[in-house]
Amino acid sequence: MKRDEAILRVLLDADRNFIAPMDLAGRAALATEELDARLDALRKRGFDFERHPMLGIRLAELPEGLTPEEIGARLPAERTVGQTIHLLAETSSTNDAAARLAEQGATEGTLVFAEAQTAGRGRHGRIWISPAGKGLWFTLLLRPKLSPIAASRITVMTGVAVANALRRATGLPIRIKWPNDLLCRGRKLAGILTELKIEGARLVHALVGVGVNVNLDRRDFSNELRDAAGSLKLEAERAFSRATLAAAILREIEARRNCLDDASFPAIVEEWIALDETLGRQICVRSPDGRRFGQAAGLDLDGALLLRLDDGRIERVHGGDVSIERASTGSFPLPK
The missing domain is CATH 3.30.930.10 (Bira Bifunctional Protein; Domain 2)
Structure with missing residues (x-):
């Protein structure tokens, strides 16, 4: 697969322009005699190539599906x-x-x-x-x-x-x-x-x-x-x-x-x-422990949500579903 990937990388970099077969093989680190066999293998995967006797080879069509x-x-x-x-x-x-x-x-x-x-x-x-x-x-x-x-x-x-x-x-x-x-x-x-x-x-x-x-x-x-x-x-x-x-x-x-x-x-x-979509907004966090309301105040350095409660305390939330209740304002520095 790495050889086929290398061929495609060169052809994609060429942006659908033609490239000489010898140049293509060299840039893909292939022996020239291997090239046709690898192109045939790629055709079976849904890729199509156009050949021109003077200009060389170009990528003509990509497969519909992922490869x-x-x-x-x-x-x-x-x-x-x-x-x-x-x-x-x-x-x-x-x-x-x-x-x-x-x-x-x-x-x-x-x-x-x-x-x-x-x-x-x-x-x-x-x-x-x-x-x-x-x-x-x-x-x-x-x-x-x-x-x-x-x-x-x-x-x-x-x-x-x-x-x-x-x-x-x-x-x-x-x-x-x-x-x-x-x-x-x-x-x-x-x-x-x-x-x-x-x-x-x-x-x-x-x-x-x-x-x-x-x-x-x-x-x-x-x-x-x-x-x-x-x-x-x-x-x-x-x-x-x-x-x-x-x-x-x-x-x-x-x-x-x-x-x-x-x-x-x-x-x-x-x-x-x-x-972040929620920063500075009043949110509701639903978890197996119940519902908590507060203002989304940022992330801590472990990736937990920082929730500012109505009494001003900051609570770290590690899991739950968030819904936005209403907008708010404020500035939110990074946690120390």
Whole structure:
């Protein structure tokens, strides 16, 4: 797959212009005689190429579906996130599939994508609608050197990465709602589900599940979800390349995955605050312990929500569902 990825990287960089076969083989670090066999293999994956006797070869058409080769070709050759990419036509949940790989010793940065999930889930076991060919449903395996108490940083980092990638790629005003929702104009477009394996006081691995509603239409949502959920296509009124978006997200995660330590994480918190939908607003936090009301005052350095209660006390919230009650004002410095 790495050879095919290298060929595609060169052709994508050429931006649909022709490139001489010898030049293509050289830049992809292939023997010239290997090139035709690799191009044939890529054709079977849905790629199409145009040959010109004088000009050479160019990429003429990309497959409709996701492929590990295209996603990988849109990423740097030297990387951790996405060094190994698995693509499933259908699975119950990419987190479940990634958990099996993790138990088999899969390395950090392993990715599992699925074209469809039959039992996609969000937090608290909620169903995540995952129709075939219309979204990004994937799980990233991380093995960070992080204490379990600081594991919320993983979701915070991923939220910042996904939001920044989608904002840059689509131009949409994507915002983050703690702890794991990404919104556009009040509608949920994406979510993150982080599941941990902990042994004693050690975090063994984290499975970071990401779901992005890319090209879903209104009819793809049930009646009860149509007001609350949306997609990039519906908000921007145009369709998007899922492989391009996937690579954009993965590049942003790669840039931040080593920023989970005490020295680096404050910069992630600053990014989060700039994107936060709830900061300064009166909110309600619902959890198994009941409901709590207060003002969203920021994040602490473990990724917990800082809730300012009516009596002025600050309470750290590690989990729950947030709803916005009303707007407020105020300035919110970073926690010390």
